[in-house]
Protein backbone atom coordinates (compact mmCIF):
# COMPACT_ATOMS: atom_id res chain seq x y z
CA UNK A 24 0.00 0.00 0.00
CA UNK A 25 1.24 3.48 -0.76
CA UNK A 26 0.00 6.98 -0.11
CA UNK A 27 -0.12 9.85 -2.55
CA UNK A 28 0.85 13.43 -1.91
CA UNK A 29 0.48 16.72 -3.72
CA UNK A 30 3.81 18.47 -4.33
CA UNK A 31 4.89 21.73 -5.93
CA UNK A 32 8.42 22.10 -7.32
CA UNK A 33 10.15 24.58 -9.57
CA UNK A 34 12.36 22.84 -12.10
CA UNK A 35 14.58 24.87 -14.41
CA UNK A 36 12.41 27.90 -13.71
CA UNK A 37 9.07 26.22 -14.39
CA UNK A 38 6.62 25.39 -11.60
CA UNK A 39 5.04 21.94 -11.56
CA UNK A 40 2.28 20.67 -9.30
CA UNK A 41 1.85 16.93 -9.27
CA UNK A 42 0.39 14.15 -7.14
CA UNK A 43 3.02 11.49 -6.46
CA UNK A 44 3.44 8.23 -4.62
CA UNK A 45 5.19 8.63 -1.28
CA UNK A 46 7.85 6.14 -2.39
CA UNK A 47 8.66 7.80 -5.76
CA UNK A 48 12.29 8.87 -6.00
CA UNK A 49 13.14 12.36 -7.16
CA UNK A 50 15.12 10.84 -10.05
CA UNK A 51 12.10 8.93 -11.32
CA UNK A 52 9.91 11.98 -10.77
CA UNK A 53 11.98 14.27 -13.01
CA UNK A 54 12.53 11.55 -15.60
CA UNK A 55 9.06 10.07 -15.85
CA UNK A 56 6.58 12.58 -14.43
CA UNK A 57 8.30 15.64 -15.93
CA UNK A 58 9.87 13.94 -19.00
CA UNK A 59 13.31 15.40 -18.17
CA UNK A 60 15.33 12.38 -19.22
CA UNK A 61 18.70 14.11 -19.05
CA UNK A 62 19.02 13.02 -15.44
CA UNK A 63 20.36 9.48 -15.68
CA UNK A 64 19.89 6.61 -13.27
CA UNK A 65 22.74 4.13 -12.94
CA UNK A 66 23.31 2.49 -9.60
CA UNK A 67 20.18 3.72 -7.78
CA UNK A 68 21.99 3.71 -4.46
CA UNK A 69 24.09 6.85 -4.38
CA UNK A 70 27.37 5.56 -5.79
CA UNK A 71 27.69 6.59 -9.45
CA UNK A 72 26.56 10.23 -9.40
CA UNK A 73 24.73 10.05 -12.74
CA UNK A 74 21.47 11.23 -11.16
CA UNK A 75 22.92 14.39 -9.58
CA UNK A 76 20.78 17.51 -9.76
CA UNK A 77 20.77 20.82 -7.89
CA UNK A 78 18.20 21.13 -5.10
CA UNK A 79 18.01 24.72 -3.89
CA UNK A 80 21.44 25.23 -5.44
CA UNK A 81 23.16 22.25 -3.81
CA UNK A 82 24.00 19.03 -5.62
CA UNK A 83 21.99 16.00 -4.55
CA UNK A 84 21.74 12.37 -5.61
CA UNK A 85 18.19 12.35 -6.85
CA UNK A 86 18.03 8.55 -6.55
CA UNK A 87 18.46 8.93 -2.78
CA UNK A 88 15.77 11.57 -2.34
CA UNK A 89 12.04 11.15 -2.53
CA UNK A 90 9.97 13.44 -4.68
CA UNK A 91 7.87 14.39 -1.65
CA UNK A 92 11.04 15.63 0.08
CA UNK A 93 11.51 18.14 -2.74
CA UNK A 94 8.13 19.77 -2.15
CA UNK A 95 8.64 23.54 -2.35
CA UNK A 96 12.20 23.26 -3.69
CA UNK A 97 13.89 24.80 -6.69
CA UNK A 98 15.61 22.18 -8.84
CA UNK A 99 18.07 22.45 -11.69
CA UNK A 100 18.55 19.47 -13.96
CA UNK A 101 21.02 19.23 -16.81
CA UNK A 102 18.33 20.56 -19.15
CA UNK A 103 18.42 23.81 -17.16
CA UNK A 104 22.09 24.58 -17.70
CA UNK A 105 21.75 26.07 -21.17
CA UNK A 106 20.15 29.46 -21.71
CA UNK A 107 18.27 30.64 -24.79
CA UNK A 108 19.79 27.91 -26.93
CA UNK A 109 23.35 28.65 -25.76
CA UNK A 110 25.29 25.88 -24.06
CA UNK A 111 26.54 26.53 -20.56
CA UNK A 112 30.33 26.99 -20.59
CA UNK A 113 30.65 23.71 -18.71
CA UNK A 114 28.78 21.90 -21.49
CA UNK A 115 30.88 23.56 -24.18
CA UNK A 116 34.11 22.77 -22.36
CA UNK A 117 33.22 19.08 -22.03
CA UNK A 118 32.69 19.00 -25.81
CA UNK A 119 35.88 20.91 -26.55
CA UNK A 120 38.10 18.79 -24.27
CA UNK A 121 36.44 15.44 -25.02
CA UNK A 122 35.11 15.08 -21.48
CA UNK A 123 32.54 12.52 -22.58
CA UNK A 124 32.13 9.49 -24.77
CA UNK A 125 28.87 7.58 -24.21
CA UNK A 126 27.52 10.44 -22.11
CA UNK A 127 25.80 8.34 -19.49
CA UNK A 128 27.70 9.87 -16.59
CA UNK A 129 27.87 13.33 -18.13
CA UNK A 130 24.74 15.02 -16.72
CA UNK A 131 25.97 14.39 -13.19
CA UNK A 132 29.48 15.64 -13.97
CA UNK A 133 28.05 18.79 -15.60
CA UNK A 134 25.82 19.60 -12.65
CA UNK A 135 28.56 19.08 -10.05
CA UNK A 136 31.04 21.05 -12.15
CA UNK A 137 28.62 23.97 -12.46
CA UNK A 138 28.15 23.90 -8.70
CA UNK A 139 31.90 23.75 -8.08
CA UNK A 140 32.69 26.68 -10.36
CA UNK A 141 30.03 28.88 -8.85
CA UNK A 142 31.74 28.63 -5.49
CA UNK A 143 35.33 28.33 -6.73
CA UNK A 144 36.08 29.98 -10.09
CA UNK A 145 39.72 28.87 -10.15
CA UNK A 146 39.94 25.37 -8.68
CA UNK A 147 43.14 23.37 -8.49
CA UNK A 148 43.33 19.87 -9.94
CA UNK A 149 43.04 18.48 -6.41
CA UNK A 150 39.95 20.57 -5.70
CA UNK A 151 38.33 19.35 -8.92
CA UNK A 152 39.16 15.74 -8.09
CA UNK A 153 37.69 16.25 -4.64
CA UNK A 154 34.48 17.85 -5.96
CA UNK A 155 33.95 15.21 -8.64
CA UNK A 156 35.22 12.23 -6.69
CA UNK A 157 31.69 10.94 -6.21
CA UNK A 158 31.10 10.51 -9.93
CA UNK A 159 31.99 7.40 -11.86
CA UNK A 160 32.81 7.35 -15.57
CA UNK A 161 33.44 4.02 -17.23
CA UNK A 162 34.66 5.13 -20.63
CA UNK A 163 36.12 8.63 -21.00
CA UNK A 164 39.02 8.70 -18.57
CA UNK A 165 39.23 11.22 -15.79
CA UNK A 166 42.10 13.24 -17.28
CA UNK A 167 39.86 14.51 -20.10
CA UNK A 168 37.16 15.36 -17.60
CA UNK A 169 39.61 17.25 -15.42
CA UNK A 170 40.84 19.20 -18.44
CA UNK A 171 37.22 19.96 -19.36
CA UNK A 172 36.58 21.42 -15.93
CA UNK A 173 39.71 23.56 -16.11
CA UNK A 174 38.62 24.89 -19.51
CA UNK A 175 35.12 25.59 -18.20
CA UNK A 176 36.62 27.52 -15.29
CA UNK A 177 38.71 29.56 -17.70
CA UNK A 178 35.71 30.28 -19.93
CA UNK A 179 33.63 31.41 -16.96
CA UNK A 180 36.43 33.61 -15.60
CA UNK A 181 36.63 35.22 -19.03
CA UNK A 182 32.98 36.16 -18.81
CA UNK A 183 30.88 33.45 -20.40
CA UNK A 184 29.02 33.02 -17.15
CA UNK A 185 25.64 31.40 -16.64
CA UNK A 186 24.25 31.08 -13.14
CA UNK A 187 23.24 27.43 -13.02
CA UNK A 188 21.53 27.70 -9.66
CA UNK A 189 19.22 30.52 -10.67
CA UNK A 190 15.93 29.79 -12.38
CA UNK A 191 15.89 30.07 -16.15
CA UNK A 192 13.56 32.55 -17.75
CA UNK A 193 10.35 30.68 -18.49
Ligand code: FES
Pocket residue numbers: 063064065066067068069070071072073074075084085086087
Ligand atom coordinates in the same frame (compact mmCIF):
# COMPACT_ATOMS: atom_id res chain seq x y z
S1 FES B 1 21.83 6.56 -9.83
FE1 FES B 1 21.99 7.94 -8.18
S2 FES B 1 24.06 7.83 -7.56
FE2 FES B 1 23.87 6.30 -9.11
Ligand code: FES
Pocket residue numbers: 122123124125126127128129159160161162163
Ligand atom coordinates in the same frame (compact mmCIF):
# COMPACT_ATOMS: atom_id res chain seq x y z
S1 FES C 1 31.17 9.04 -20.76
FE1 FES C 1 30.57 6.93 -20.70
S2 FES C 1 30.39 6.51 -18.57
FE2 FES C 1 31.25 8.49 -18.66
